[in-house]
Amino acid sequence: MLVAFSAVSALALITAFIFRAGLPIMMKVGLGDFIFSNEWRPTDASPSFGIFPMIMGSLAVTAGAMVIGVSLGLACAIVLTQFCHPRAVSVLKPAIELLAGIPSVVFGFIGVVILVPLIRQYLGGWGLSVLAASLVLGIMMLPTVTSITVDALQAVPRSYGDGSIALGATKWQTTHMVLLKAAGSGIMAAVILGMGRAIGETMAVIMVIGNWLDVPHSILDPARTLTSNIALEMGYSAGEHRQALFATGVVLFVIIMAVNTAALAFSRHHLRKAGMR
Amino acid sequence: MRKAIVCLGVAAVLTAGWLIAGCSRARQATRLIGSTSILPFAEMLAEEFNALNPDMHVEVQGGGSAAGLQAVADGIAEIGMCSRGLKSQELEQYEPIVIAFDGLSVVVYPGNPVSDLSLEQIRGIFTGQITNWSQLGGGDGPIHVITREEGSGTREAFQKMVMGEARISRRAVTQESNGAVKELVRNDPASIGYMSMGLAGELKNLSIAHARPTRQNVLPDSKGQRKYSLVRPFLFVTRKGAPMPTGAKRFVDFVLSPRGGAMLEKEGLVAPRETGQSH
Amino acid sequence: MRPIAVHTQRIATTVLWTLAGLTIGVLLFIIGFVLVRGLPHITLEFLTAAPRSMGREGGVFPIIVGTICVAGLAILIAGPVGVLTAIYLTEYTRPSRLTAVIRFGADCLAGIPSIIFGLFGFVFFVIRLGMGPSILAGALTLSLMVLPTIIRTSEEAIRAVPLSYRDVSYGLGSTRWQMVMRVVIRSALPGIGTGIILSLGRSISETAAVMLTAGSALNLPRSAYDSVRTLALHFYILSREGISMEKAYATAAVLVLSILGINLLAYWIMRRFIARVT
Numbered sequence: 001m002l003v004a005f006s007a008v009s010a011l012a013l014i015t016a017f018i019f020r021a022g023l024p025i026m027m028k029v030g031l032g033d034f035i036f037s038n039e040w041r042p043t044d045a046s047p048s049f050g051i052f053p054m055i056m057g058s059l060a061v062t063a064g065a066m067v068i069g070v071s072l073g074l075a076c077a078i079v080l081t082q083f084c085h086p087r088a089v090s091v092l093k094p095a096i097e098l099l100a101g102i103p104s105v106v107f108g109f110i111g112v113v114i115l116v117p118l119i120r121q122y123l124g125g126w127g128l129s130v131l132a133a134s135l136v137l138g139i140m141m142l143p144t145v146t147s148i149t150v151d152a153l154q155a156v157p158r159s160y161g162d163g164s165i166a167l168g169a170t171k172w173q174t175t176h177m178v179l180l181k182a183a184g185s186g187i188m189a190a191v192i193l194g195m196g197r198a199i200g201e202t203m204a205v206i207m208v209i210g211n212w213l214d215v216p217h218s219i220l221d222p223a224r225t226l227t228s229n230i231a232l233e234m235g236y237s238a239g240e241h242r243q244a245l246f247a248t249g250v251v252l253f254v255i256i257m258a259v260n261t262a263a264l265a266f267s268r269h270h271l272r273k274a275g276m277r
Numbered sequence: 278m279r280k281a282i283v284c285l286g287v288a289a290v291l292t293a294g295w296l297i298a299g300c301s302r303a304r305q306a307t308r309l310i311g312s313t314s315i316l317p318f319a320e321m322l323a324e325e326f327n328a329l330n331p332d333m334h335v336e337v338q339g340g341g342s343a344a345g346l347q348a349v350a351d352g353i354a355e356i357g358m359c360s361r362g363l364k365s366q367e368l369e370q371y372e373p374i375v376i377a378f379d380g381l382s383v384v385v386y387p388g389n390p391v392s393d394l395s396l397e398q399i400r401g402i403f404t405g406q407i408t409n410w411s412q413l414g415g416g417d418g419p420i421h422v423i424t425r426e427e428g429s430g431t432r433e434a435f436q437k438m439v440m441g442e443a444r445i446s447r448r449a450v451t452q453e454s455n456g457a458v459k460e461l462v463r464n465d466p467a468s469i470g471y472m473s474m475g476l477a478g479e480l481k482n483l484s485i486a487h488a489r490p491t492r493q494n495v496l497p498d499s500k501g502q503r504k505y506s507l508v509r510p511f512l513f514v515t516r517k518g519a520p521m522p523t524g525a526k527r528f529v530d531f532v533l534s535p536r537g538g539a540m541l542e543k544e545g546l547v548a549p550r551e552t553g554q555s556h
Numbered sequence: 557m558r559p560i561a562v563h564t565q566r567i568a569t570t571v572l573w574t575l576a577g578l579t580i581g582v583l584l585f586i587i588g589f590v591l592v593r594g595l596p597h598i599t600l601e602f603l604t605a606a607p608r609s610m611g612r613e614g615g616v617f618p619i620i621v622g623t624i625c626v627a628g629l630a631i632l633i634a635g636p637v638g639v640l641t642a643i644y645l646t647e648y649t650r651p652s653r654l655t656a657v658i659r660f661g662a663d664c665l666a667g668i669p670s671i672i673f674g675l676f677g678f679v680f681f682v683i684r685l686g687m688g689p690s691i692l693a694g695a696l697t698l699s700l701m702v703l704p705t706i707i708r709t710s711e712e713a714i715r716a717v718p719l720s721y722r723d724v725s726y727g728l729g730s731t732r733w734q735m736v737m738r739v740v741i742r743s744a745l746p747g748i749g750t751g752i753i754l755s756l757g758r759s760i761s762e763t764a765a766v767m768l769t770a771g772s773a774l775n776l777p778r779s780a781y782d783s784v785r786t787l788a789l790h791f792y793i794l795s796r797e798g799i800s801m802e803k804a805y806a807t808a809a810v811l812v813l814s815i816l817g818i819n820l821l822a823y824w825i826m827r828r829f830i831a832r833v834t
Binding site (some may be wrong): 004005006007008010011013014017021022062071072073076078079080083092094095096098099101102103104106107110114116139142147159169170171172173175176178194196199200201202203207227231232235238244245246249253254255256260261263265 | 562563564565568569571572573575576578579581582583586587589590615637638640641645659660661662663664665667668669670671672673675676678679680684700703704707736754757758760761762763764765768786789791792795796804807811812815816818819823
């Protein structure tokens with residue numbers, strides 16, 4: 001009984017400690033200034049703490065990652081469930097899930113060694129960019145999107161698809177008009193969970209994003225994300241600087257909780273719909 | 278099933294024993310805490326020292342220069358590592374020992390035609406006022422400025438010696454390690470960054486006000502003047518007035534010995550001259 | 557209308573297959589890249605020797621030990637807690653507001669990014685409880701991180717045990733606890749095992765949380781209060797500081813191989829499990 005509350009109490013403990021460490025400085029700076037100010041000068045004689053560029057950086061990178069991760073993830077899921085021999089599925093699905101197990105530092109490293117020079121050479125700019133981070137994160141969130149979408153598609157009753165085929169629709173028509181719609185909320189949950197992964201990823205992003213302090217103006221610009229801000233400067237921060245990094249964590253935490261709650265709402269909706277039939 | 282439970286039980290007992298054993302460990306050791314810039318060199322020296330003296334054990338931890346000083350004051354560490362000169366009120370409390378000088382190189386892509394800049398020009402680049410290599414006699418193209426993260430000792434030293442009151446531009450790319458800066462500068466023809474002299478390797482070191490960052494130019498002459506201006510001392514710091522424990526004393530002697538000096542020089546630092554500079 | 561539909565079908569199929577192929581290609585490329593660059597540098601000495609001069613020479617033995625200690629201890633903590641929670645959720649309660657709260661907690665915990673776990677572990681275990689950067693602090697942090705996965709997978713595995721098993725066990729006069737231990741857990745063991753093994757993989761590959769809680773010492777740990785460096789962090793430091801690319805690739809190869817092995821093991825157990833159930 002006590003053990004059963006481990007997860008809940010861990011969650012409560014984490015929330016309490018992160019907020020306690022981060023809130024004082026947010027109050028001192030003012031919530032509006034903390035979130036909307038452009039100036040991040042944590043170690044100045046008169047320091048200022050504004051994380052607006054990091055919020056924009058996180059949003060830009062996440063949006064980019066979604067474009068790549070969702071399109072590839074959905075494609076994989078549809079191919080696996082609709083156009084693929086079951087035996088091939090039993091090899092391919094674990095293979096894609098294996099991507100989820102590869103350490104993020106390895107993704108980041110390959111991004112730096114291969115992707116960044118390619119971007120610098122052929123598209124110009126720094127190479128370290130929102131684009132590079134989006135590509136790396138897109139690949140990293142792919143397994144999440146794929147495997148949850150596969151589950152959602154497989155949960156659609158066979159009769160739906162069979163009915164559609166019997167009415168003379170092609171397999172593709174069936175897929176995008178019937179199956180995707182029926183599995184819609186499950187797919188939505190997959191997309192949002194993938195998004196959560198992209199917002200929260202740290203080590204891979206830090207290596208390919210460039211971490212400058214300005215708001216990115218194009219996808220070839222570097223940026224700094226909330227996560228990379230924390231991991232970059234945590235090492236030897238002290239005093240208010242450290243508090244401000246925890247406050248960055250608080251903002252990240254709130255965003256993630258909002259995203260997750262949305263995902264949970266969608267998957268519950270999905271379950272309810274599945275339960276009705 | 279029963280086997281699995283027995284295995285788990287044994288593992289749990291072993292772990293518990295290990296945890297308890299950990300609580301009561303008593304190890305007489307010399308501890309160094311402080312600057313992450315000095316950390317890798319100190320680790321290397323400690324490794325060699327421990328191998329040569331099986332009866333001794335030197336442990337090295339990071340945390341930053343300030344944490345190092347604090348640790349010495351609190352008696353947590355016998356020796357603090359500090360990668361900047363001590364302030365006058367700190368000198369009342371601590372005894373500094375210069376173990377090496379570290380020249381800070383301003384580095385560019387090996388093929389960059391620019392080879393000599395003034396301190397003002399470097400400051401202009403890093404504040405974002407100078408944005409094109411053509412303004413400095415190079416080819417036409419934007420300058421990619423690379424800096425280190427807030428809190429890094431190297432950045433602090435650069436800020437103090439080059440920037441002064443001026444701020445590093447918001448549009449400077451920030452990298453969290455010397456290696457990452459090096460990798461970028463080596464591959465990006467438009468880039469400029471800074472790092473410890475000894476780490477620059479095949480990158481192009483800029484001369485500053487016509488002085489090249491070489492061993493000769495980094496060492497102070499008899500009047501305490503040096504040709505190359507971007508130099509910081511690496512200090513071991515002990516508590517003033519207190520006798521050093523034997524282990525710490527032996528380690529400091531080892532670091533200052535020709536053998537220790539040679540190890541530091543091999544890593545690109547400049548060991549203090551035999552005459553014994555003390556700040 | 558019909559020919560257009562057929563045409564669209566062809567285009568859609570082509571696009572989908574291209575994208576899926578691309579994904580598999582990327583996967584193979586990543587694994588191949590690391591193995592091709594790393595495998596030639598893996599020698600017996602690399603696996604059994606201590607690193608010298610910051611990892612430029614020597615091997616990764618203390619780092620392998622450190623990784624096993626941190627990840628193993630994390631699983632040793634999270635495993636029993638997670639499985640017991642799952643048992644409680646499935647065998648001892650009916651769906652209620654209480655179980656909804658527990659499940660919500662687990663789901664939320666699952667979505668929290670590792671850097672937040674790292675921050676928490678840093679203020680709570682490292683500073684507040686005074687553990688310092690250590691195996692114990694790292695393992696406790698990781699155990700919280702993998703707890704939801706273990707709860708989730710164990711719950712699913714337990715639910716998959718047919719009701720009739722339970723009825724038979726009751727019919728033979730066993731108590732609920734006996735029934736759970738002897739019948740349910742036994743049948744669900746492969747499923748639970750898969751979840752635990754996958755969590756082990758996640759613990760091994762985690763970097764951000766470990767960096768903030770377990771430190772980066774290169775010594776062989778003597779107690780759970782010693783700081784250690786894990787393989788993933790060692791790879792990060794070697795490659796980022798540019799200390800030695802050869803050793804970095806070799807470390808990455810060891811890491812990827814162990815993750816590969818762990819996944820295959822989990823997959824194999826799962827397959828046996830499915831084969832037995834059907």
